[in-house]
Amino acid sequence: MGVDGDAQAGRGGGGxxxxxxxxxxxxxxxxxxxxxxxxxxxxxLVAAAELRRRPLERRxxxxxxxxxxxxxxxxxxxVEERALLDGGERGGERGAVATGGELVEGSSExxxxxxxxxxxxxxxRGVPAPRGDPQAGxxxxxxxxxxxASHGSxxxxxxxxxxxxxxxxxxxxxxxxxxxxxxxxDRLRSVLSGxxxxxxxxxxERAVPRPATxxxxxxxxxxxxxxxxxxxxxxxxxxxxxxxxxxxxxYDAALLAAGAGLAAVEALDAGAAESxxxxxxxxxxxxxxxxxxxxxxxxxxxxxxxxxxxxxxxxLVVDYDAHHGNGTQDIFWRDPRVAYASFHQxxxxxxxxxLREVGxxxxxxTTINLPLPAGATxxxxxxxxxxxxxxxxxxxxxxxxxxxxxxxxxRADPITDLGLSAGDYADLTAALIVLAPPGRRLVFLEGGYDxxxxxxxxxxxxxxxxxxxxxxxxxTSGGPGRDAIAAAALVRAELSDFG
Numbered sequence: 001m002g003v004d005g006d007a008q009a010g011r012g013g014g015g016x017x018x019x020x021x022x023x024x025x026x027x028x029x030x031x032x033x034x035x036x037x038x039x040x041x042x043x044x045l046v047a048a049a050e051l052r053r054r055p056l057e058r059r060x061x062x063x064x065x066x067x068x069x070x071x072x073x074x075x076x077x078x079v080e081e082r083a084l085l086d087g088g089e090r091g092g093e094r095g096a097v098a099t100g101g102e103l104v105e106g107s108s109e110x111x112x113x114x115x116x117x118x119x120x121x122x123x124x125r126g127v128p129a130p131r132g133d134p135q136a137g138x139x140x141x142x143x144x145x146x147x148x149a150s151h152g153s154x155x156x157x158x159x160x161x162x163x164x165x166x167x168x169x170x171x172x173x174x175x176x177x178x179x180x181x182x183x184x185x186d187r188l189r190s191v192l193s194g195x196x197x198x199x200x201x202x203x204x205e206r207a208v209p210r211p212a213t214x215x216x217x218x219x220x221x222x223x224x225x226x227x228x229x230x231x232x233x234x235x236x237x238x239x240x241x242x243x244x245x246x247x248x249x250x251y252d253a254a255l256l257a258a259g260a261g262l263a264a265v266e267a268l269d270a271g272a273a274e275s276x277x278x279x280x281x282x283x284x285x286x287x288x289x290x291x292x293x294x295x296x297x298x299x300x301x302x303x304x305x306x307x308x309x310x311x312x313x314x315x316l317v318v319d320y321d322a323h324h325g326n327g328t329q330d331i332f333w334r335d336p337r338v339a340y341a342s343f344h345q346x347x348x349x350x351x352x353x354x355l356r357e358v359g360x361x362x363x364x365x366t367t368i369n370l371p372l373p374a375g376a377t378x379x380x381x382x383x384x385x386x387x388x389x390x391x392x393x394x395x396x397x398x399x400x401x402x403x404x405x406x407x408x409x410x411r412a413d414p415i416t417d418l419g420l421s422a423g424d425y426a427d428l429t430a431a432l433i434v435l436a437p438p439g440r441r442l443v444f445l446e447g448g449y450d451x452x453x454x455x456x457x458x459x460x461x462x463x464x465x466x467x468x469x470x471x472x473x474x475x476t477s478g479g480p481g482r483d484a485i486a487a488a489a490l491v492r493a494e495l496s497d498f499g
Contacts, residue, residue, distance in 0.1 A: 064127040073163055162438075164200075164465045166259045167207045167269055168192065172281040174249035181245075182415060183282065183295040191279050191445060194455025195252040195462050203466040207267055209260035209278070212303055216260060219306035220299055220331050222290050223254040229254065229297055240292045247372050248414040254297040261304030261402070261442055266437050275441035275465045277431065279458075283446040285325030286350060286406045294323065296348060301404050301444045302331045309337040309402050316341070316398035318389065318432055320381070321406020321446040322416040324353030328404065329367055333359055339396050341389055343381055345409070345418050346371030368392060370488045372481045374417035376409075378424030380481025385431045387489050393435040401436030403429070407448030407457040412475075413450055422456040423475035429464035441465070 103348040173185040195204070203229050217226050233251025240246065255278035264276035286294030286302055305315045305328075315338045319325040324344040329352065344353050359367035369383045407425065409418040433441050443461060448454040456472040463470035 006172035008452055010115045056469055057296045102250060106329065108402045118375060118400055162203060162467045163273040164204050165207050165273040166195070166279065166462075167209045167264055167276060168279040169209050169253075169256045171249060171253050171256055172279075174247075175253035175281055176247055176249070177245045177295075181243075183447075185281070186381070186451055186456060187448065187493045188281050188445075189277060190455040194457075194459040197455070198459035198463065198470055198472075200459065200462055200466065200470075205273055206461070207263065207272070207276075209280070210263045210264060211252070211255035211257045212259035212298070214474055216262060216297055216303055219310065220289060220302045221287070225292065226298075230291065236358070240297075244292055244297070246297070250297065250441040256280070257282060257284065257300050258298040261300060261444060262307055264442050265304060265308065268442075269454040271439065275443070277443045277445075277462050277465060279445050281445070282443070283406070284327070285319055285321060285406075285446050286323070286327045288327040288330050291379040293327075295447075296327065299327045299331060301325075301402050302328050304442065304444075305332070305338045305400075305402055309335065313337070313399045314397060315339070315400045315402060316393060316396060317402045317404065318435075319446070320402035320403055320409065320428060321341070322409040322413065322418050323349055323406065323447060323448075324351075324369070324371075325404055326350045326352040327368075329353070329357065332363065333367065334361045334363040335364055336362045339368070339392070339398065340369070341368035341392070343370045343372060343409070345376070345382060346418065347376060347414055355487055358495060366396070368488070368492070370485060372418065372484050375419050375479045376481030376484070377419045377476040377479035378421065378427065379475075380419070380479070380485055381424060381428050382431065382475075383482055383485045384488065385428070387485060388492055389432070390435065392492065398436050399441075401433065401442070403432060403441075404446045405429075405443045405456050405458070405461055406446035407461075410448070410450060410453035410457055412450040412453040416454075419476055419479045420457075421473045421476050422453070422498045423471055423473050425457040426460035426464050426469050426471070427475050430469065431463045433465065 012218040042408065083368075166187065172188055176185060195201075211282050214223075214226055229240075229246070230251055232240070232246050233248065233254075237245065237247035237250060257278075258281050260278040261276075262271055264278060267273065268276060279302070280300055282295060282297050284296045284299040285301075287296040292298070301317055301319075305317055308315050317328060317332075317338060317340045319340070319342040322345045323340075324346070325340070329340050329342070332340050340359075342353055346353055353369045353371050355369055355371060357367060357369050359365055368388060370388060372380055405425075406417050409415075409420045410425075411419045411421065429443070443465065445458070448457065460470045460472060
């Protein structure tokens, strides 16, 4: 697991996998090669079912993986952050408490029916109880969206003529990192089947991504990185770091993933839809200007954000993947045209995303981090939108909203420890999309490694884009995380530019 040497923010990058002795097969059965001097050590990724059966061992494995990255500066909160987070926020129970909504079905056969502690039990553990109605802010914003409605199970979803553009490509399925790797083609199949089975097709228009050009990639990436990825792809693939690999289809897939947002912008500019969902692989938010990492080759959301900024737009990127998008943050660290806000588990790979990381120079104040402890539930996310992001957006006044939608904060995910449900993704997406005008909203698929949770959560997200509330499992509350949001609000209050 390599470390990003970008000194501008002193942050590192790493993969999303957990390490154990063993081997993950190279793409397409090829022998693993050392690429550009990167460490060629074998890596094994623990099976999701085994991890769920052994949570204690899972934590031990993750802790061991953290030790592999000695130079990351934000694996643990600093003195100031510990003071801000004091109050039982570190760690937490993995259970979740439903706050409402019709439970129609679980998110997956393995993860959807997990037992939840009662409110009283949560309170006795010292976790702050929800303050007021945790969905009040979400409902207030939803009422301002014409045609918004709430539904339980499937059916044809189309509210007031709202249309979502869905961009995906068969080439994404041919990007294969080998048996046992969590970033696998079945992830995309689950996303698409979840949307179809939810009956959302009536509001969806299909579109085909186009490849990003080298000039468009070089808005955010160094030419040397682009050339290296092209070369490795032409040579049939290889390992770029301990958990990021390519096969002979990966370069084409990466170009199409980076170009999906650009094609979506062109279609939205032409009035084709109110929003777009880019169901892409490989993901992108860990890729920095100079390095591919964390399963990511090019930074898909950053390429689109940079293209929009270049034409004079104000872009808000919100990342709710469980892993911090170190690449997106680094790329726009000093850029006041693009604001980056991230909800993520902390500490967790890649180790960045502390409260005090707020941007630098002209971009100071346009980076917002909401680091959450293990076990955080949906009420913390909803409070983060209400108390931190909405006030910021009112001042920043974005003309475009881009969402890095990782669904690995779901409580069933095998490589993270957060506590969200599909219902939380429905409410979170609905709360975010009102921060930018209709026709100026894009969602990019990032992580999510439990296939059932990925299917139900992505369907809930797309339904929210349609102005609908698809309830497959109820939203959650009662876990830790509210104090972390309060701490983030305090950090924002110290910055005079954006409230």
